[in-house]
């Protein structure tokens with residue numbers, strides 16, 4: 072099992088801390104999630120929200136100030152009345168409570184942030200849009216979790232110290248992680264199973280948190296995976312657990328971030344598919360593959376996949392590396408096409424999506440985020 | 442990673458023998474590396490990463506048993 076990023080699994084939890092006399096600040100659900108991610112070491116080696124030195128190093132070098140790979144700023148934007156040296160309690164609506172020691176309050180350039188992280192300043196990009204809505208100052212400093220939030224999908228909520236023990240108990244040494252924000256179609260299943268052939272287990276780790284309009288609802292994704300695993304996976308070879316953090320849609324940079332997080336969960340390999348964490352046409356389909364060349368010291372091995380499709384001539388599920396036939400023989404797994412069918416109440420064919428999975432999705436009046 | 446263009450980063454100079462630098466220059470022609478520095482940085486990072494040791498988790502027997510209990514309750518372990 073790989074050591075956590077930076078060598079040590081961060082754990083910043085103190086349930087006995089009294090916060091009665093501390094100023095309370097309400098934070099969003101997404102921010103509350105990231106408080107827990109920091110506290111439980113999902114974001115090891117981070118111990119709090121980034122101060123300026125780390126923030127700028129991440130923007131410009133895709134590394135923390137200490138040279139460790141890190142590609143996404145983990146920051147707290149705030150414009151209230153606090154000053155450096157203060158201790159405040161951050162309170163999420165889900166019940167998360169954490170203490171933060173305000174080490175540094177600093178301004179930042181949103182345009183530069185957008186250009187570096189999202190490779191665009193187009194406001195139509197969901198990450199850029201969110202950035203424009205952020206407060207003008209960032210607040211850095213260490214946090215300590217006092218109380219964990221309560222949420223709907225907590226039975227799927229495992230922390231790195233739990234997955235690491237789980238993998239050990241299962242006798243898994245090589246573990247491949249699969250990031251997702253979608254219901255599984257046959258193409259996804261083949262990617263996972265192809266990788267699984269060479270390792271001991273697959274860690275299916277859907278992102279739960281703010282998504283964009285038209286994405287599948289969290290509950291639908293989890294139920295769909297439960298059905299897929301129940302009917303088509305060996306119980307001893309697959310673990311399904313959630314990652315509570317928002318999608319940033321930062322494409323290649325987010326692929327590195329996603330890999331680091333899975334390393335912290337104890338995974339040795341990470342599946343990188345086509346247009347990983349992308350949106351619209353902001354990134355090339357395989358930009359997220361190329362970026363890994365810049366990180367020989369990542370500590371988790373990326374596995375790159377070209378998309379799978381069905382070939383009538385081969386008579387099976389293949390990809391462009393293994394099928395020599397012309398396009399006319401191919402049937403592609405188009406998420407968009409499947410979505411259209413589901414929306415019009417039409418059952419996708421079993422060559423595209425497992426019947427058990429499609430039935431789950433169709434049992435919802437509206438499986439999509441409004 | 443272009444040399445001299447990163448105004449915000451922190452860099453330091455390391456000396457290497459000229460023949461080695463020439464060799465590296467030839468080696469990186471036509472690759473994604475656009476400077477000797479970026480290549481040397483890459484190689485050193487790779488080397489150092491390969492030497493880093495695994496660290497065992499430090500849990501007490503009691504804590505570990507508690508964690509396993511939760512994993513069993515959730516159906517992750519039999």
Ligand SMILES: [Zn+2]
Pocket residue numbers: 382383384385386389394395396400
């Ligand atoms: Zn074929």
